[in-house]
Amino acid sequence: MRVPLHVLNEWRPAQTRKTGYLPAEGVRPHLKETDYSTRIRPGTLIAFSDRRAYEVIEVKERPLDLWPEHFLKEWQRYTEWWVEQVVTGRDMGTQPEKATWEHRPVVIAIRPADQPTAKPQHYAVRADRSFYVLPEHYSVCRLCNEIPPCSHETTEARVQHEMSKTEALMSIPAGACLSCGEAITSRMKAVRFPGPNLWRPDLGENSAVFHARQDCADSVRSYRRQWEQKGHEELQPELPGGASDDA
Ligand SMILES: [Zn+2]
Ligand SMILES: [Zn+2]
Numbered sequence: 001m002r003v004p005l006h007v008l009n010e011w012r013p014a015q016t017r018k019t020g021y022l023p024a025e026g027v028r029p030h031l032k033e034t035d036y037s038t039r040i041r042p043g044t045l046i047a048f049s050d051r052r053a054y055e056v057i058e059v060k061e062r063p064l065d066l067w068p069e070h071f072l073k074e075w076q077r078y079t080e081w082w083v084e085q086v087v088t089g090r091d092m093g094t095q096p097e098k099a100t101w102e103h104r105p106v107v108i109a110i111r112p113a114d115q116p117t118a119k120p121q122h123y124a125v126r127a128d129r130s131f132y133v134l135p136e137h138y139s140v141c142r143l144c145n146e147i148p149p150c151s152h153e154t155t156e157a158r159v160q161h162e163m164s165k166t167e168a169l170m171s172i173p174a175g176a177c178l179s180c181g182e183a184i185t186s187r188m189k190a191v192r193f194p195g196p197n198l199w200r201p202d203l204g205e206n207s208a209v210f211h212a213r214q215d216c217a218d219s220v221r222s223y224r225r226q227w228e229q230k231g232h233e234e235l236q237p238e239l240p241g242g243a244s245d246d247a
Helices: 071-085 152-172 214-229
Strands: 018-021 037-039 045-047 053-061 104-114 121-125 130-133 190-193 208-211
Touching: 190 214, 208 214
Parallel strands: 018 037
Antiparallel strands: 018 130, 045 053, 045 130, 053 104, 104 121, 190 208
16 A cells, blocks of 8 residues: 555645745745635634644734844854855845844744634744645544644554555565565676575575665665674675676
8 A cells, every 4th residue: 555655754734735924024025825825814724743723813023122042043143154155255135134034033823723712822933934724624633633644644654654565575585676576687786685684584594685776776775774783794795696697
């Protein structure tokens, strides 16, 4: 079974492909509202990586004298870098201003979308940060109330992914490539690892072999890593495909 990548990689809600941008000066000034992008305004529903939905109550610029510490440090680092670039002769255009800097803090007030009477929480976020925007009738998992894919779903998908990998590996015949499972003919270049077979111990000593081609290179790399951890560095892994050909 093929597992959709978004379940395994960084979380994003499955039910939306809409990205929201803050209503702050200089942030996507020419934004067109489409099915894929929108401006965030009071009432917009957004999802965070905690897999919960939040309603935006308000978005406000943070006054310059109230910037949180790490934004100030970031600004200082940035201006130092900018000046350095100018000194080395790079054309940097006009110097950015603190009040309109794209990484300046903007305060966003939100509350859980399913708790309309909860007290809004305020967060300072970068002005150019984008958000996942949920539809009005968004769905949640009936078991855990998270926005799908929920944590359980991700875990299940991961387990399934591992299992199908193991299954594929276990069905590879002896002498075939441990990456793609296809035969290695005597004409093909191959990489053979001496010692016990770390992925298929049942195939015996010196049986770990891979095609020496781009398609199988990722597996060679990960096998090599494990193989080196077992302390086999002193052995040479490279052997010609049909070792007996040259004799
Ligand atoms: Zn769930
Ligand atoms: Zn292969």
